[in-house]
Amino acid sequence: MQTTWYLLLGLMLVTYAVLDGFDFGAGIVHLFVAKTDAERREVLGAIGPVWDGNEVWLIASGGVLVFAFPRAYSAAFSGLYLPLMMVLWLLILRGIAIEFRSKVDHPLWRTGFDGMFAFASIVMAFVLGVALGNLVRGVPLDATGWFEGELFSNFSATGVSFGAIDVYTTLVGVFALATLAAHGATYLVWKTSGAVHDRSAAMARRLWPVVLLLGAALTAATAATQPAHFAELTHRPWLWPLPVVAVAAAILCPRAIERGDEGRAFLLSCAFITGLLAATIGTLYPVLLRSTVDPRYTIDAYNAASPRATLVLGLILLLPGMALAIGYFTYLYRSFRGKVTSQDQHY
Amino acid sequence: MSAAVITGAFVVCAVAAYWALMGKHDEHARTALRIGVITGLVACMMQLFPTGDQHGKLVAQHQPVALAAMEGKFTTDSHAELALIGQPNVEERRLENPIVVPYVLSFLAYGSFGAEVKGLDDFPREQWPDNIELLYFSYHVMVGLGTILVAVMFGAALLLWKGRLMRTRAALWVLMLAWPFPYIATTAGWMTAELGRQPWLVYGLLRTSQGNSPRVSAGSVAFSTLGFMGLYTVLGLAFVFLVLRAIARGPEPTAGAESEAH
Numbered sequence: 001m002q003t004t005w006y007l008l009l010g011l012m013l014v015t016y017a018v019l020d021g022f023d024f025g026a027g028i029v030h031l032f033v034a035k036t037d038a039e040r041r042e043v044l045g046a047i048g049p050v051w052d053g054n055e056v057w058l059i060a061s062g063g064v065l066v067f068a069f070p071r072a073y074s075a076a077f078s079g080l081y082l083p084l085m086m087v088l089w090l091l092i093l094r095g096i097a098i099e100f101r102s103k104v105d106h107p108l109w110r111t112g113f114d115g116m117f118a119f120a121s122i123v124m125a126f127v128l129g130v131a132l133g134n135l136v137r138g139v140p141l142d143a144t145g146w147f148e149g150e151l152f153s154n155f156s157a158t159g160v161s162f163g164a165i166d167v168y169t170t171l172v173g174v175f176a177l178a179t180l181a182a183h184g185a186t187y188l189v190w191k192t193s194g195a196v197h198d199r200s201a202a203m204a205r206r207l208w209p210v211v212l213l214l215g216a217a218l219t220a221a222t223a224a225t226q227p228a229h230f231a232e233l234t235h236r237p238w239l240w241p242l243p244v245v246a247v248a249a250a251i252l253c254p255r256a257i258e259r260g261d262e263g264r265a266f267l268l269s270c271a272f273i274t275g276l277l278a279a280t281i282g283t284l285y286p287v288l289l290r291s292t293v294d295p296r297y298t299i300d301a302y303n304a305a306s307p308r309a310t311l312v313l314g315l316i317l318l319l320p321g322m323a324l325a326i327g328y329f330t331y332l333y334r335s336f337r338g339k340v341t342s343q344d345q346h347y
Numbered sequence: 348m349s350a351a352v353i354t355g356a357f358v359v360c361a362v363a364a365y366w367a368l369m370g371k372h373d374e375h376a377r378t379a380l381r382i383g384v385i386t387g388l389v390a391c392m393m394q395l396f397p398t399g400d401q402h403g404k405l406v407a408q409h410q411p412v413a414l415a416a417m418e419g420k421f422t423t424d425s426h427a428e429l430a431l432i433g434q435p436n437v438e439e440r441r442l443e444n445p446i447v448v449p450y451v452l453s454f455l456a457y458g459s460f461g462a463e464v465k466g467l468d469d470f471p472r473e474q475w476p477d478n479i480e481l482l483y484f485s486y487h488v489m490v491g492l493g494t495i496l497v498a499v500m501f502g503a504a505l506l507l508w509k510g511r512l513m514r515t516r517a518a519l520w521v522l523m524l525a526w527p528f529p530y531i532a533t534t535a536g537w538m539t540a541e542l543g544r545q546p547w548l549v550y551g552l553l554r555t556s557q558g559n560s561p562r563v564s565a566g567s568v569a570f571s572t573l574g575f576m577g578l579y580t581v582l583g584l585a586f587v588f589l590v591l592r593a594i595a596r597g598p599e600p601t602a603g604a605e606s607e608a609h
Contacts, residue, residue, distance in 0.1 A: 078560040085571040089578055096582060103589055146562045 025184015027121025129176025133169030356387030
């Protein structure tokens with residue numbers, strides 16, 4: 001039962017990263033690929049109908065975490081209180097920027113909100129990477145079951161002091177930023193036409209090699225920072241295809257764009273993120289929050305889980321909800337399929 | 348939910364009344380007033396009965412301490428009276444300058460004029476809500492404003508029925524100015540619920556003082572609270588700016604109005 005919930009949580013997080021990832025990505029690149037007001041409206045039209053729905057999966061993940069693994073939730077959300085508050089503010093700013101920008105026809109009003117949209121998207125992508133980095137690296141959980149979370153470490157390479165943002169997690173953050181930028185650009189290639197399409201294609205083709213390069217650096221850094229992580233991966237051969245799929249997808253994606261095979265390019269982009277995250281989560285299992293102090297203090301799916309009866313009841317309640325969500329997501333994406341046209345200018 | 352509908356109805360009425368008083372957008376004002384008043388009337392009636400009535404009885408049943416504090420009731424009585432106005436003096440355990448209606452509280456809480464209503468004196472001090480004065484006034488602001496708002500809606504509905512609403516400028520003035528009060532009443536109602544359940548986080552099981560995160564410092568909490576206050580202030584100002592702009596511009600021609608309402 002604990003494993004089921006761990007898998008569910010992982011599935012939701014991957015869904016979230018893939019879906020909200022492309023609208024973060026669109027926000028990251030939109031200042032560069034869309035220059036005029038009409039072009040920026042085209043970008044917003046591409047993500048407008050879906051971005052807030054995509055964030056449902058983040059909220060659902062938080063709900064699942066507090067429901068199924070309350071101890072992990074309380075330790076993580078207390079230790080990383082400030083970063084999480086800032087994530088909330090960034091998400092609010094992003095939402096305001098998207099919804100407010102086209103309400104007033106004034107060049108400064110619109111440029112201002114475009115900047116806010118880009119800023120919030122860039123920092124959010126970085127922060128999501130930092131969060132993942134913290135999960136892989138581990139946090140100083142002690143015997144009390146809590147940890148103190150400073151925002152910054154002293155950036156010493158040996159990691160003398162703990163901080164949510166240190167050399168390693170910064171690298172993960174930059175990697176996430178590049179990945180989501182490439183993901184978003186690939187999405188825009190698929191959903192737009194004209195100048196935005198051409199600039200997005202050029203940008204995506206440039207970004208994917210950067211992603212691969214950063215990925216290689218990150219692999220080395222992970223091996224150095226948390227040797228246990230890859231040691232675990234070598235024991236789980238059933239996970240090995242996942243990173244292979246991811247790397248292959250990242251290589252094939254820019255080629256698909258070149259060929260004009262846009263739908264496939266976006267699917268490859270999704271496969272890259274899915275493969276990488278699934279491999280990471282599969283390697284971490286059953287760990288939820290790794291302790292850097294002593295493995296005995298690590299919070300995992302077994303020592304953090306709610307009582308069995310709760311988990312069973314929760315599953316019965318969750319499944320219809322998931323089915324509903326998948327149903328309306330299918331309907332939503334079907335309704336807005338195809339490229340954005342000048343007719344659907346809601347933004 | 349009916350509180351949200353009431354708020355929406357009052358806002359619609361306020362905008363329509365403003366247009367009607369200015370003699371602008373006559374058709375839209377007429378339609379909006381009719382929809383606003385009828386919706387508002389239905390929601391007001393639902394608020395009184397069954398939702399508000401049921402909620403009061405549930406509080407009486409499950410949180411009798413909260414009820415006593417909300418009503419400013421210190422002594423236990425059968426045939427309990429309902430205090431309309433009065434200032435609770437917690438130190439001396441009495442209500443100052445009260446205006447009361449006899450028997451009504453017993454009836455509202457338990458459905459019988461003779462029912463016994465527990466006063467705060469019957470409960471140990473450590474189970475009292477922490478801030479009785481604030482709780483008492485939140486509750487009375489909510490109920491007081493609620494009663495006035497229901498009366499306003501009934502009056503407007505009567506005039507609408509007689510077909511005189513668009514010509515009765517005094518009523519339009521009242522409707523135009525009434526819109527902030529549902530917001531205040533709703534907020535006060537929220538405060539009543541939250542203050543009333545103190546000192547419990549999970550009623551009867553977990554005290555608020557035991558429910559905080561041990562590793563989050565007060566400074567961090569102050570920082571995040573200030574951050575939210577700042578963010579919401581900016582957001583609120585931008586919202587008011589946009590709404591006032593939309594009201595000043597008035598409705599767009601029908602074709603444009605459709606695409607705007609996305």
